[in-house]
Amino acid sequence: MEPRAAGATHPLDAVFSPRSVAVCGVTPTPDTVPYDIFHNILTSGFQGTVYPIAPGKRSICAVKAYRYVVDIPDDVDQAVIVFPANVVERALQQCGQKGIKSVIVISAGFREVGPQGVAREERLKAICREYGMAMIGPNCLGVINTDSAVMLNASFARKMPDAGRIAFLSQSGALCTAVLDYAREKAIGFSKFVSFGNKAGVTEIELFDYLHHDPQTDVILLYLEELRDGRGLIEAARRVTRGAGAKPILAIKSGRTPQGADAASSHTGSLAGEDAVCDAVFREAGIIRVTSIEQMFNSAVLLTYEPLPAGDRLAIVTNAGGPGVMATDAAVRMGLSIPRFEPATTARLRDALPAAANVKNPVDVIGDARSDRYNAALEAVLDDPNVDQALVILTPQSMTDIDAIARGICDVHEGAAKPIACSFMGAADVGSGIRLLQDARIPHYILPEWACDAMADVQRVRRWREQPVARPAPIAVDREAVAAILDRAPAGYLNEDQALAVLGVYGLPVPSCRLCASADEAVAFADQIGYPVVLRVVSPEIVHKSEVKGMALDLRSADAVREAYARILRHVGQIAPEARIVGLLVRGMIPQGYEIILGAKRDPSFGPTVMFGLGGIYVELFKDVTFGLAPLDEHTAARMVQQVTAYHLLEGARGGACADLEGISQSLVRVGQLISDFDRIVELDVNPMIAGPAAVGNMVADVRIRLSE
């Protein structure tokens, strides 16, 4: 999306670009939050007007003070509230009466302190709704905008950061100050810096929308502890990360909440903890999930300073063999490729480098290399059509002219159309060279592996943008038939015959089966469909049939069916005497194939989700599963199938038969449609589905569907 047209406004303009700010609750005591916030606004070069609200004080920092915000004779766009929690409500009420459009509530003592704080926070939300005010916080560090037309530091961060193209959003205020300090050391600047605390008003979703249109922002970083509207977040992120004017989003999501997994009783439920689902659905929204601040900024710098590479092919130029090999290993491990050079490139390198140099990738310019060799090698590899990006590694030998090499790289970088990253390994000796690179906005990493890691994240961004976009197509199914089954069923697990019927209506491949109330009936149905057959006990009290010896396989005659029927009833009666037996399900044997699992779960944050992975007895052992948001489009379903390690097995590794992959994807789409259509379905496990070769197809071997009240 293009930046906003001139004159166009966004609801959050009053948050980031106010013309006037009132700080409510300022005190004259330095080194307190109320004073420091006012002082920061005053000294950060704010281009508007600032008013201290300090009852009983004539002035703060020589600026005329007002008792109440309503006493200010001029219009005020924004209020920063630093009063203690118990009077924030009064201050907010006056802000509304004053016609203020945005408030930043710094004060703590709300949701984070328990039920009393929750109630207090709800009252703030109600006031903001009443007056149409956008609220950041409460319990936050504040907001910074480095735009030279605004220069707002409405926070208690120690210093205003440098201007840059990165926006940082954080639920943790304390992390913000650490990040600002870290960034200053690395000469990283910010466009916007937002601590949104308890996010009682403005959330990361509205902030994504604002930053998508912000002409000062190229990359968005997010630190998130709590997901309240996972689906909203994903939809907003998809709008930001794709299409014209797309911007990458990198996110740390901490605060894993295991209670969802603990409470779950199905395989899907136990595997689909918030974190596992979050991992997968972030990927499907183009959000690059990172695990540390270091990784976040390593990747953000590359995305901000350099163009997006056309592909994953990396050329390495080094003056040290060992680090070159280490970087090569890291690059390959992280999914980058190390291409062969064109003969013309090799010839150029041979001409420019000594005989002992390695002119293949990684290029070793030898330990005594000076800037001329580095320049020649870097220019040659960047000109090679097989190269998409370059990594320059330097170790400081006695003759290494570090600063000259750095300047040379800066010169090459200026005219380069392909991304360049550097790793000057060491600390003290290479320090001035690193600063030269940082000043020229060339991404630098202490370790080449970190550079490769960042390049791998950039590849994720590139691949995401290249992925086809499709909307889930509605599937024609007889929903009334399923509704009729579900409406009659109580909360808990559907009986197997009903669950199979539901799947059948949704077009999943289910075997011919019948619920039989007697051995005679079972034999009659077995005669009808042909032998061998399977018998399975059906009881609302029995979830795991094998635990009560409630099934018999490969029954090849009427006598075998009668004998198994009696045996199952006897065993179940002994092991689970309380179980009400509805009947025994008779169905044909399913030919052997790969055991896979298709699952679905209603996630508290993301809503209906779909799971795919290696099934059968290995599900929880290997946890080789992935997730997607339902309903799924066919491309996403196909990608889910490709994401699990077992995909190599399914596509016929080591001479095995290739499974019906398209059929699996279609079944995933249909499972996603099923859970999206019926809110009462809490969890669904198709485990295993037997995946056979394309000629044979797939078949549901077992299914569990759990319903809510």
Added chain:
Amino acid sequence: MDKAEVERRVRKVIRHVLGVSDDMILPESHFVFDLGAESTQSVELVAAFEAEFGIEMDDEAALSVDTVGGAVDFIAKYVS
């Protein structure tokens, strides 16, 4: 001591500790929101009330009093 005297002396202490003018001090005035008390000044106010009236108050209960009128009522209970 009658309540009017308690109020007169409470106002005197508030003027002294918070440095506010007498016309700002109303029974419904909130120490923080209307009179600009900082957190340390709330503690100073309690100590000054104790000294002014020669009483010893329950600190937690005293600090929960947030208006001038509330303080007058609270102290009146100690001095009556």
